[in-house]
Amino acid sequence: MNRSRRLFLYGALVLGSLIIPVRPAGLPPGEALRRIKVADGFTVKLFANEPEIRQPLTMSFDERGRMWVIQYLQYPNPAGLKAVKVDQYLRTKYDKLPEPPPRGPKGADRITICEDTDGDGRADKFKDFVAGLNLASGLALGHGGAFVVQPPYLLFYPDHNHDDVPDGDPEVLLTGFGMEDAHAFANSLTWGPDGWLYGAQGSTVTANIRGVEFQQGIWRYHPLTKEFELFAEGGGNTWGLDFDEEGNIIAGTNWSDQIALHQVQGAYYVKGFSKHGPLHNPYTFGYFEHIPYKGFKGGHVTAGGSFIKGVRFPRNSTTTTSPQTCLPMRSIGTCSNLKGRASSAISAVNF
Ligand SMILES: [Ca+2]
Numbered sequence: 001m002n003r004s005r006r007l008f009l010y011g012a013l014v015l016g017s018l019i020i021p022v023r024p025a026g027l028p029p030g031e032a033l034r035r036i037k038v039a040d041g042f043t044v045k046l047f048a049n050e051p052e053i054r055q056p057l058t059m060s061f062d063e064r065g066r067m068w069v070i071q072y073l074q075y076p077n078p079a080g081l082k083a084v085k086v087d088q089y090l091r092t093k094y095d096k097l098p099e100p101p102p103r104g105p106k107g108a109d110r111i112t113i114c115e116d117t118d119g120d121g122r123a124d125k126f127k128d129f130v131a132g133l134n135l136a137s138g139l140a141l142g143h144g145g146a147f148v149v150q151p152p153y154l155l156f157y158p159d160h161n162h163d164d165v166p167d168g169d170p171e172v173l174l175t176g177f178g179m180e181d182a183h184a185f186a187n188s189l190t191w192g193p194d195g196w197l198y199g200a201q202g203s204t205v206t207a208n209i210r211g212v213e214f215q216q217g218i219w220r221y222h223p224l225t226k227e228f229e230l231f232a233e234g235g236g237n238t239w240g241l242d243f244d245e246e247g248n249i250i251a252g253t254n255w256s257d258q259i260a261l262h263q264v265q266g267a268y269y270v271k272g273f274s275k276h277g278p279l280h281n282p283y284t285f286g287y288f289e290h291i292p293y294k295g296f297k298g299g300h301v302t303a304g305g306s307f308i309k310g311v312r313f314p315r316n317s318t319t320t321t322s323p324q325t326c327l328p329m330r331s332i333g334t335c336s337n338l339k340g341r342a343s344s345a346i347s348a349v350n351f
């Protein structure tokens with residue numbers, strides 16, 4: 001990612017006793033909105049912007065319709081840790097393992113609740129649920145609190161009385177997610193239809209959780225049984241996953257000219273072999289590739305997507321199957337329509 005492009009926030013340049021406001025490279029919210037390209041028939045509206053929300057990484061909605069956002073302000077380097085070694089793939093080793101919050105080094109990340117109190121479609125009330133996080137990269141709501149990934153930890157912040165204040169220190173559910181590169185941290189916490197909490201881990205980091213080592217892949221955690229499993233291995237620098245109506249996982253990818261992978265339990269997928277070495281299971285008979293796709297128009301990375309089912313979607317003559325299944329997977333904001341069922345041979349067409 002181009003670091004300058006992430007600088008949407010207003011800053012202040014301090015020169016001696018003078019404070020000169022500056023606006024780093026980036027577009028004002030209204031102008032950015034106008035430049036977003038979407039498929040015919042779609043519109044994009046602004047819900048929240050700077051200065052209340054900066055560098056949003058992921059969002060979740062609660063039962064009251066409020067949007068919870070991780071502001072990834074600490075990116076790209078963790079607070080309180082010293083880099084002692086960086087290899088050719090920018091994998092960084094740090095001088096120590098940070099303790100979990102609230103004891104470890106405090107960073108600039110925060111989880112902010114955005115509420116539209118008057119129903120005009122714009123957030124007008126903002127409240128931090130927790131601040132001082134140090135590269136928090138995943139969020140999911142449920143079971144009376146918030147599940148948060150802050151590598152190397154999966155944390156649970158309880159809020160059983162729903163007053164938007166954690167009831168106490170977070171519980172450490174898992175330890176061992178990779179920390180070598182904030183571009184590739186564990187991410188995209190998503191509830192599965194089976195009650196498991198699913199997540200991805202991207203390229204350039206290595207996790208070792210309860211003896212299970214992996215780099216790129218899909219993992220899951222059960223909030224009641226406390227079980228952890230590696231669901232599937234491989235897939236590139238994965239950000240974003242969702243389930244279709246039949247329970248299939250479709251996950252993002254950073255592979256050039258590809259948009260997604262159909263991740264199946266126990267399967268192995270193409271990954272950065274030169275960087276990570278072979279698949280961990282020496283008895284595999286190969287690996288699956290990406291969802292077949294032609295007509296790639298976007299940039300380098302698919303940063304995430306969602307399956308959206310709704311009869312209000314516009315119909316399009318280029319689609320050959322139901323237009324209600326839409327997977328917006330690219331940074332330029334177009335949609336793809338997946339064809340096929342329950343098979344890693346699912347294909348996608350652009351519309
Ligand atoms: Ca409002």
Ligand SMILES: [Ca+2]
Nearest residue numbers: 159165166167
């Ligand atoms: Ca509380």
